[in-house]
Each structure stands twice: as structure tokens, then as C-alpha cells.
Amino acid sequence: MSALHKPEGTPVPQTPDTNGTFSALKGQLQEAAAAFAGGPDALESILLGMVDDVDRAVNEPLEIFPVCHHSPASALAMARRLREKQPKVIYLELCEDMAPLLTELRNCRLPVAVQAFAGEVDGFPAEWAPLSVVAPITEASAEYQAIAYALDTPGVELVLVDRSADHVFQWDRRGDDGPPDPHPAAGDGTAPAETEAALHGEAVGVEIGDLRPRFAELEEHLLHHGKVRHWSEWWHQYVEVPLGASGSDHDTYRQVMFLIGSLFRRLAPGDAGRLRVDEDRERYMWTRIREHLRATDTDPDDCLYVCGAFHAASRVEEFGLNGADTFTISPRTGTSWQYGLIPSSHAAIEAQFGLAAGSVSIAATEWAKSLKRTRVQPYRLAGQAGTRKKAPAKAAERKQTAAPATAAADAGTGDDRLSGFLRTPPALDPLDEAELLGWSVDIVRAARRNGYLASTADAIAVFETSILLAGMRDRAKPTPYDFQDAAITCIEKDSVPGRRDIRRLVEIMMGGDRIGQVGYDSLPPLARDVYDRLAPLELTLQRRGVQRALLDMSSRPELRACSDVLWMLRRLMPQGAARPIMGERRLGERSIQESWDLALGTHQRALIELGYEGVSLEQVLEQRLRREAYAPRATTATVLAAVEEAILYLGSRRLADELGTHALKVLSTERSVDGAPEVLRRVRALLAYYRTNEPVLPAWIESFTRTGYAHYCTLLPTAFRDEEATVGQVAAMLGFLFSMESLALSLGCDRAQLELAVAQSHPDDPSKTALLWAAQVQLGTLSRAELRARCEQLLDNPLVVPSYPRYLSGFVHALEPVPGLADVVVEAVSNAFARLPDPVLLPWLPRLITTLRSGAADLAPLLIREAGRIFPARLDALDTWVPPWRAPRQPARRPATAAAPRPTPLLTAHPASCDAIADLLGCDEGWAAPEATPTPGAPLLRTHPATCAALADLLGCTDVWVEEAASAPTGTALVARHPASARALESLLAGR
Known part of the structure; x- marks a missing residue:
């Protein structure tokens, strides 16, 4: 050993063995400590203590x-x-x-x-x-x-x-x-x-x-x-x-x-x-x-x-x-x-x-x-x-x-x-040239298979460099580490053409990374149960690597059980253990054919650890869903996700009802709107599933609708003013309120609560302001014409023009609660492209794309369909195309026949709308132009003379017509005596 061996030829002092087995060694170490340290010190106590430790353990x-x-x-x-x-x-x-x-x-x-x-x-x-x-x-x-x-x-x-x-x-x-x-x-x-x-x-x-x-x-x-x-x-x-x-x-x-x-x-x-x-x-x-x-x-x-x-x-x-x-x-x-x-x-x-x-x-x-x-x-x-x-x-x-x-x-x-x-000096092993030569040839062969331009010359270089490095390190026989350094120096140089470098290739050549495997009999019951239930796939699932499984449930119904196991494994095990290639599982949907990539042998450790949590996949999944739903930091969206997975993977109505009831409790304690988009998406999916697959809605989802309606109505004014609440989260709240409105009202909720919440909302942010306008249109307190007029006023105001893109972002998010505003949004975006200056428009375009991609990906198809309906489909028609909101009023068509029926005053006032409806219905008849302008309200009041008289008495009208026709039919005299009442009634019943 480098730190313990004396160099060859260095004399070691000899001390007679007088006090014990290692007394001679102690004497040598005492002399060495005195020579190196210049006298007795801590070094001597360490060296002698080491000998005492050895003596104690040996005896x-x-x-x-x-x-x-x-x-x-x-x-x-x-x-x-x-x-x-x-x-x-x-x-x-x-x-x-x-x-x-x-x-x-x-x-x-x-x-x-x-x-x-x-x-x-x-x-x-x-x-x-x-x-x-x-x-x-x-x-x-x-x-x-x-x-x-x-x-x-x-x-x-x-x-x-x-x-x-x-x-x-x-x-x-x-x-x-x-x-x-x-x-x-x-x-x-x-x-x-x-x-x-x-x-x-x-x-x-x-x-x-x-x-x-x-x-x-x-x-x-x-x-x-x-x-x-x-x-x-x-x-x-x-x-x-x-x-x-x-x-x-x-x-x-x-x-x-x-x-x-x-x-x-x-x-x-x-x-x-x-x-x-x-x-x-x-x-x-x-x-x-x-x-x-x-x-x-x-x-x-x-x-x-x-x-x-x-x-x-x-x-x-x-x-x-x-x-x-x-x-x-x-x-x-x-x-x-x-x-x-x-x-x-x-x-x-x-x-x-x-x-x-x-x-x-x-x-x-x-x-x-x-x-x-x-x-x-x-x-x-x-x-x-x-x-x-x-x-x-x-x-x-x-x-x-x-x-x-x-x-x-x-x-x-x-x-x-x-x-x-x-x-004793270190034993110098003689050079085993055959072994080293075999290593050199094998590493060159492996390098060439992995994309290196290696040759016989490189094998010779590796051989000689290994010996050189071993000599520089005072050893005659190169170790595997010397050989590895030599191979890296001579073959790899400065680039790695493939997936593996030379260091890794040497490790593989020296034995590789052996990976063990636990036998079937030593697996926990859950792991054995998984292998047994997947036996119809006829695959060697304990083998490492990826295997492809094809499931045709239409011809082999027994594979449906295998599909259920695979979907649970996908939920419970790490990514890659069970990966679906074809087929999906959604609420109310089941695939009849599926294709999977399975690597259970590679992820055997994860499968074994599942066995520590229970005796079956269903038990483990239920435990995990409960643990996630009842966690201290669980949100309403988290609990609803657990409800959805309980239906998808377990088909358990009992567990779904239990978790759904818990979701109701969690919702009532939340004071933020962070999870509103996820709550809206999952509630819509669950509601659609229950409506199509159950005879009646579960009690918990009815309670959830009532509580959610009141809960979001309460939070709505605060969310509009809260700077931390995003426009997407507020839009999701409105989406919940409007989409669940009919069900909530049928369950006893009051619409006045929503109207009052919207009336109390006063946002400062432009995007939330646009969202509020959309909500008012949905409630009927703001007409579409007024909304268009407000957008025009924003573009006419030079102080507001720089923030107009933020209003448009709010309109885009408004399509979530009010999808019927798609034409207004397309109109507003088109006007922005037409009238906004480039310094305002160009920086806003990336924001618009980001908004559509991240926060409104589901709304983009709605905008695209509406734009496709409005804009011309052919390029040559674009030059002569006029936007509908800028098109002038079309004059009334000439009568096709003399016997054409007379139009009502409402259709006469809006001929363009009547023409559009006629084209839609395939009517080729033209308009019948009136020969003379009738007395306002006269046809209606002639038909109901008693009503006219009562209304005149009620209003106290005493004015009369300037001229009265003697040959007028019944009721004409009444109309002539009360022209103001006639005009008021006509405006009330027909003018709207």
C-alpha cells in the first residue's frame, strides 16, 4: 500500500519482541514517529493506537x-x-x-x-x-x-x-x-x-x-x-x-x-x-x-x-x-x-x-x-x-x-x-501481454461498432499507452483503470460520435452493468397477481426492455381485464412502465383496440414497492386516491380528479360518491379562485358523464352545483378586484356560473344572486373589464350594439389605444363563459388589426398567441370557425370583400309578383336581415313594396278596437286625427280619435 509500504531497499529498524505480539512493530513505529516528527507527539499516539487496535481485535x-x-x-x-x-x-x-x-x-x-x-x-x-x-x-x-x-x-x-x-x-x-x-x-x-x-x-x-x-x-x-x-x-x-x-x-x-x-x-x-x-x-x-x-x-x-x-x-x-x-x-x-x-x-x-x-x-x-x-x-x-x-x-x-x-x-x-x-514491497505482477492484447482488440472492435473511426493502429496505441501509464504509476502490469485511460486517450480524442463514450465501452467490456432480477416466487402477492392477470398477453413480462402488447377486445373479450390492469399500472407506476400507444380511456368511453409498450421488468422495483402498499392494484389505487383527496393541502380540483379516476379505473360508484361529498366540503372552505379552471373542466366532464350514463344525477353533484353557484357568486366581486386572480380564473368562475345556471336554478338557486354579484363587480384591469362586459351581455343588461359601441370608443380614444390589446385578451377569455360572443370577438380583433398602430400591434401579437396557446387552447377552434364563416374562403374574393359590420344597408328587393304579402314594420325596417333569412331558407320570392304608407298602428288597432279604447281611457288621450276616412272599417274611427295611443301601442308590441 502506498501509504504503508516502505520503498524497496529501505532498511526497517528491528526491535526485539519483549512485551507482546506486536511489540516489535510498536518499536519501529515509535522510531519512525520520532524521526518524522522530531519527537513524541500526536503522530506517535496515533501509530501506537493503531497497533493496539489490531492487537485487541486479533486476541x-x-x-x-x-x-x-x-x-x-x-x-x-x-x-x-x-x-x-x-x-x-x-x-x-x-x-x-x-x-x-x-x-x-x-x-x-x-x-x-x-x-x-x-x-x-x-x-x-x-x-x-x-x-x-x-x-x-x-x-x-x-x-x-x-x-x-x-x-x-x-x-x-x-x-x-x-x-x-x-x-x-x-x-x-x-x-x-x-x-x-x-x-x-x-x-x-x-x-x-x-x-x-x-x-x-x-x-x-x-x-x-x-x-x-x-x-x-x-x-x-x-x-x-x-x-x-x-x-x-x-x-x-x-x-x-x-x-x-x-x-x-x-x-x-x-x-x-x-x-x-x-x-x-x-x-x-x-x-x-x-x-x-x-x-x-x-x-x-x-x-x-x-x-x-x-x-x-x-x-x-x-x-x-x-x-x-x-x-x-x-x-x-x-x-x-x-x-x-x-x-x-x-x-x-x-x-x-x-x-x-x-x-x-x-x-x-x-x-x-x-x-x-x-x-x-x-x-x-x-x-x-x-x-x-x-x-x-x-x-x-x-x-x-x-x-x-x-x-x-x-x-x-x-x-x-x-x-x-x-x-x-x-x-x-x-x-x-x-x-x-x-x-514487503508491493508484488509486481508480470505483464500479461495476452490479456492486454485481447483488451486492446476488443475495445477497438466495440468502438467501431459505436461509430468511432478506430483501426488496428489504435489497438497498438492503446496497448503501448497502457504499459506506459502503468510504468509512470510504478506498476508493471496495467490495471483496468490504466487501460481505460489509455483507450480514452487513443480512441476518443475530442468527440463522441455515438451514444456511448469510450469510458462506458470499457466498463461494458470489463463486465458491464449487471442488473439483477427478483424471481416470481420471491415477489410480493400484488406483483405475482399482476403477472398472473397479464398472462393472456403471452409476453415474458419479467424480461428487461420494452415489449409491445396488442389488445383486440372485440375478438378476445378476455383482454378487457388486461386493459384494466394496464391502465391502473399506468396510473400507479413510473412513466415508461406501461405506456399506451393506441387507445384511450375517458369518462364514458372505452377503446375496442389498444396497443401498449410495456417495461415491467425494467421497473420491477416499482412494482415490488406497490406490493408493500396492498395485496391488489385496486386496493393500492383506492388508498392512494383517498390519501390524495384527504391530504391537508388538497384542493377541490384534486378531489374531483380523484373522483374521475375512481370512475375510470375502479368503476366504483361508492368511492366516487364518497370523494364527491368530500369535494363539496373542500369547496366550501376555499377562499381563492386558483383552481377554478380545473374545477370547471372536471365538473363539466362529470356532469356530462352522469347525464349520459346514469338515470338520475348523484346527490353529491346536485349539492356541489348549488354550493358552487352560491360560492362563486360570493367570490366574484372580490376576484374582479383581486390583482392576484388572473383573467382566466375569473373567466372560469363565470363559466361555472353560466354553464351550471339552468341546473342550479332548477335546484332552487336564485338568479338575482348572480345579477347582484355582476353589478357589484368593478374591475380596474382592462382584460377583466372586457370580461365583465361579456357577462353583462349574457345577463341582458348590456346589448351587443352597446358592446360594439364601447369597443369603437376604445379605439377612438388615443389614451386607451395602448391598452386595447388587453381588452381583447379579456374578450378571448370571455368565450369560455359566453361562447355566443365569438362574432363580436372576431370583429374586435379585426378592428384591432385594421386600426391599431404598429408600435402597439406588433408587441401584442406574441401575447395574443401565448394567450391562445396556454390559457385558451380550447377556445381557439371556436374563433377559427367563426372567422371561417365571416371571412371569404377564396383569395380572389378578398379584394372585394366588405366586413359584415361595415356593410351598408341593402335596399328592399323589388316585388316578384303583385300578390306578394306585405312585410311587417319590423322586417321593413331591417331588409338586410330578411334577405339573409330568405337566402338561408331558400326563398326566391321578392318583396312586396307597399303602395301607400298606412297609418301607424292602424292595422293592429283595427283588429283590437276594445283594447285600443281601454288603453286610451287609461292614458287619458283626447287628441283626434286631422282627417277621418268615412269609409274606414270598424275601429278606424277609434284610431283616428286617439293617434297617440295607437303609436304607443304599436311601438310597444311591434317596435321591439
Whole structure:
């Protein structure tokens, strides 16, 4: 190791062994401290304390086996020690409540992670939920070797002694305002893609052997003098390679790991909170070990304690079999935990624990090479998916394999192997030209497949550069990291033509990102139920990647159940797990053919976590809808969305009625109009659904209509004046009031309430003012002619012209509550384009487009249809086209026949309207022009003489006609005597 080895040829002082096993090593370190520091100081106490830690751990009656997380050297040493010692009890540093899950590992393909999950919390802050703890397991790890040995060897007991998942959050919350950091270790700057790291989600990782310097300066020193880029490369070069060699015996391995753990522990920064958690974990584990030994009366010589090297060099009072029983384990909270296995991957492990990208894949490759070189038989669970069937080893091979370890054991655990290891210079592995040449050829081949212009010359360059870089870093054999740097330098240069760069290609070539899979038998009931219900699709849904599913429900009605499951999965699982390509599901609509892209195998973790929430998709969906609807910050729109989804996915009238009743309560407590557009859209959809699919409306939607009508009438004047309320939100309120008016009035609401609310509204904003005018037109208090006149006045006023576009924005939003104003809006926009100056018009155009796209996307078709009706359809007609609002009045048509009927006074006053109606109805007859102008009101009053007389008496009219026709029919004399009454009655009955 770079920081521990003496350079070759440097004499090491020898001190006679007089006081103990490591007395000679202590003397050497004392002399070294005095030489480097100029006298006794803190350096001496640190160095001697490290030796004391090693001595204490080595002489503990219960054998401690220190490991590093996902280390091939630790896994190899573990396999050797298990075959040699054959312990009857293994104490493993892993959350004690995860023990029942370990037997399910045989149904999975590694790597996988053991997970504890809590969707609802009791005893923790509510904002922490959901809680998740994962412990990833790979084949090249010491913990897997111990688990496989214990589960497949009769008479062996596996005891997990680390804190429970509940205590992970209990302890990590001390002094913190938030949940624990799911990524506790600092990264190497080469984190994988988020999609690959998402297999563990936001779970808190628990690992055996968190062996990494917590002192930044120490890590920087080791990397600098080791001539490596990151910690993973340093560990591979200076720990993995020396300890993984065939000559490294068990005692040497233990003492070196104890020393490294003590070094990192003593040089850790003074983080009191983290140190307290580490020490409490050690107290917890030793307390559990002593409790088990007393309960089972097991001989410590038949036991093995597997823990991280950092915790093996512990200095707490509870350490060891003779430690103090002063630690009290706190009770768990009321949180209900669910347990299961989830898929993991090399990239997810690297991201969660701050390892360099590709380091776990390289460790897996080194594990396979070490097994081949040392002929050690690893332990694998019987029936383990993804592994080869284990062949029985020959007796001679077993004897040959176990011989070095047995000899080391016979030498006694009290021997000082550490001094010899530190004195020995690093072993220089000879250059394996065949291996390096194969790497160089393979990376060039992979680069060419990914778009690089690589050739044989590049392969030679990579080969030679790898050797050059290894020499510059004081090693004869290039490591995979040296080769990776050389390949990037020689092939990638300055551009990446494809999706993958050279670094990623090297990682794939060295083993790639292996992704585990949880077997069917180890899945929770919900996940198994999903696979069973989707079996008619005849797809291998547990396979990773995207698969296309085609559903023709008309020919295969049984696929309707599959469609229901897929739509629920789309609602519950992450985007991409179930994505519809063809087909949709709306209120009252069902597709007869659907096409789906399914990636359930890729998102297996999300499917497994659904199983922690319930036993069926319907149960989980109902729970989520209730949780969303009854959340403290739930709005009326949120609850109505839950009602709609309850109908769409569950078809539950009971749940829809319950949530709808709750929506009524939420609406009555809201004091803002932020959600008015969403409320309007969803209420309209639900009302249309119930009217077409139910015999009567549900009671809750009738109550909602009454309450909403009164509620929005109350808020309307305030919303018009509120600067924070947008014009779209006020338009949505008016849309609710006008569209629900007929139903609300039939249910007992009073229209005077709406009229009074509009009369009390006095907005200052131009857009809201235009919206108010539209509401007045709808109520009848403002005529369309008056509205047009106001728009003309705005354009005639130079002070108002700059703000005219804002009035137009209000008119556009007014189409939501008053769609009948489409022609007026088209007219107003056309006048704006015709009369507004360019400095006003051009900056307003982007705002108009933005308004139509974001806030009025549903209204644009209405404007387009109206404009298409008004404007000419052909380009050549545009030159002679005159807008309808500017067209002069057309004269009356000449009579086609003498017997044509006489028009009424109203049609005579508006001939253009009569012509338009005649054209629409296909009438070809012309007008019959009157020969003489009749006396105003005479025909009407001749028909009803009694009414005329009564009206004249009532009004007290005494004037008479100037001339009276003697031959007039009955009633003419009355008309002649009362001309003023006749004119008044005619105006009343016919003039309007």
C-alpha cells in the first residue's frame, strides 16, 4: 500500500519482541514517529493506537472477520475461512429485521437488494414518508459467501446483529431537520446515469464494511502518492491485489484489514453525530451477540463475527465477549415495515455508495479471475438464478486449496504477520501481454461498432499507452483503470460520435452493468397477481426492455381485464412502465383496440414497492386516491380528479360518491379562485358523464352545483378586484356560473344572486373589464350594439389605444363563459388589426398567441370557425370583400309578383336581415313594396278596437286625427280619435 509500504531497499529498524505480539512493530513505529516528527507527539499516539487496535481485535476470543463492501479479496478470504473453520454460528453485520428475506435470495439473479419499506410512518415526521432502507448483495461479496454457506449447510445458524431499519432512522435523525442522506459517501465524480442509479430510488443504503477515509486530506494524500485518480482505483491497486494473491493467508488478511480500519477510524474528522452513530452500532451488535451466546450456550470457538473493518477496530466499552452490558437498545417506533427484495445493479451500487463508475463490474471480473487462479470453491445458494451449477470438488483439490489456510491457522493467531506484510514491497505482477492484447482488440472492435473511426493502429496505441501509464504509476502490469485511460486517450480524442463514450465501452467490456432480477416466487402477492392477470398477453413480462402488447377486445373479450390492469399500472407506476400507444380511456368511453409498450421488468422495483402498499392494484389505487383527496393541502380540483379516476379505473360508484361529498366540503372552505379552471373542466366532464350514463344525477353533484353557484357568486366581486386572480380564473368562475345556471336554478338557486354579484363587480384591469362586459351581455343588461359601441370608443380614444390589446385578451377569455360572443370577438380583433398602430400591434401579437396557446387552447377552434364563416374562403374574393359590420344597408328587393304579402314594420325596417333569412331558407320570392304608407298602428288597432279604447281611457288621450276616412272599417274611427295611443301601442308590441 502506498501509504504503508516502505520503498524497496529501505532498511526497517528491528526491535526485539519483549512485551507482546506486536511489540516489535510498536518499536519501529515509535522510531519512525520520532524521526518524522522530531519527537513524541500526536503522530506517535496515533501509530501506537493503531497497533493496539489490531492487537485487541486479533486476541478477541470470538473470531472477528473484517471485510470491505463488495471486495473480491474479502469474498475470497471468506470462502477460504468458511471451508477451513466450518463455523456453526455466523454473526453478520446486517439489519436484524431483514433475516427472514435471505432465504428468498435463491430465487433471484444477483445483484439484488434486501429492502425494508414503510409507506406510512408513526413516530417519524410525516414529510419523511416513505422510508426505505436497502442492503445490496453481489456474488463477489463476503456477506453473500457467509449467507450462502449458512443457508445451505445443515446445522449452521445465521444471526443478523446490526440495528433494525427502524433504528436507522431513529439514530440518523439526531440533530437533523431532515431524513438521512441516501448517498452518504462522497462520489468520485463519475456517477452513472440517473436511470441506472434509480434502481435503489431514494433509499438509505446499508453496507458491510464502509471502508473509506473520512478525512479528505488523507484520501487526497493517498491518491496523490498512489498516482491514481479516485479511491476505487487506489483500493484495487494497493489492497485488492496484495490481499487477493494466493500467498495471503488468513492471519495476514485480518491484521491488514484491522490496521486499515483503525487508520481510517482514528483519522476521521470530529463529526460527533456520525461518530456516535458508529459507536452505537458497535454497542448494538456486541450486545446482540452476547445475548445470543447466553441464550443458546454456544461455544465462541464455533462462531464467526463478520463485520466491516471500520467497526472491527472498535474502542467502545461494550466491545468483545467480556465487554460491559451498559447499552440499552431503544424500542422501535410504531411504524409498520414491509420487507422484500428489489433488483439492483452495479451502477446503482456505485452511485449509492460513492464508488467510481465501473468499479463494481471490475471487482466482479477480478473475483472470477481470482477463483480461476486460486481454485477456491465459492459458496452459492442451491438453485441460484444466473449462476452455473456447482460441481463437487475433488478431494485432492479440496485438500490442496485448504492447505495454505490450515497451515496459517496452525501457526496460531497470535503471530505478527503485519510487520512482514508492511516490510514487503508491493508484488509486481508480470505483464500479461495476452490479456492486454485481447483488451486492446476488443475495445477497438466495440468502438467501431459505436461509430468511432478506430483501426488496428489504435489497438497498438492503446496497448503501448497502457504499459506506459502503468510504468509512470510504478506498476508493471496495467490495471483496468490504466487501460481505460489509455483507450480514452487513443480512441476518443475530442468527440463522441455515438451514444456511448469510450469510458462506458470499457466498463461494458470489463463486465458491464449487471442488473439483477427478483424471481416470481420471491415477489410480493400484488406483483405475482399482476403477472398472473397479464398472462393472456403471452409476453415474458419479467424480461428487461420494452415489449409491445396488442389488445383486440372485440375478438378476445378476455383482454378487457388486461386493459384494466394496464391502465391502473399506468396510473400507479413510473412513466415508461406501461405506456399506451393506441387507445384511450375517458369518462364514458372505452377503446375496442389498444396497443401498449410495456417495461415491467425494467421497473420491477416499482412494482415490488406497490406490493408493500396492498395485496391488489385496486386496493393500492383506492388508498392512494383517498390519501390524495384527504391530504391537508388538497384542493377541490384534486378531489374531483380523484373522483374521475375512481370512475375510470375502479368503476366504483361508492368511492366516487364518497370523494364527491368530500369535494363539496373542500369547496366550501376555499377562499381563492386558483383552481377554478380545473374545477370547471372536471365538473363539466362529470356532469356530462352522469347525464349520459346514469338515470338520475348523484346527490353529491346536485349539492356541489348549488354550493358552487352560491360560492362563486360570493367570490366574484372580490376576484374582479383581486390583482392576484388572473383573467382566466375569473373567466372560469363565470363559466361555472353560466354553464351550471339552468341546473342550479332548477335546484332552487336564485338568479338575482348572480345579477347582484355582476353589478357589484368593478374591475380596474382592462382584460377583466372586457370580461365583465361579456357577462353583462349574457345577463341582458348590456346589448351587443352597446358592446360594439364601447369597443369603437376604445379605439377612438388615443389614451386607451395602448391598452386595447388587453381588452381583447379579456374578450378571448370571455368565450369560455359566453361562447355566443365569438362574432363580436372576431370583429374586435379585426378592428384591432385594421386600426391599431404598429408600435402597439406588433408587441401584442406574441401575447395574443401565448394567450391562445396556454390559457385558451380550447377556445381557439371556436374563433377559427367563426372567422371561417365571416371571412371569404377564396383569395380572389378578398379584394372585394366588405366586413359584415361595415356593410351598408341593402335596399328592399323589388316585388316578384303583385300578390306578394306585405312585410311587417319590423322586417321593413331591417331588409338586410330578411334577405339573409330568405337566402338561408331558400326563398326566391321578392318583396312586396307597399303602395301607400298606412297609418301607424292602424292595422293592429283595427283588429283590437276594445283594447285600443281601454288603453286610451287609461292614458287619458283626447287628441283626434286631422282627417277621418268615412269609409274606414270598424275601429278606424277609434284610431283616428286617439293617434297617440295607437303609436304607443304599436311601438310597444311591434317596435321591439
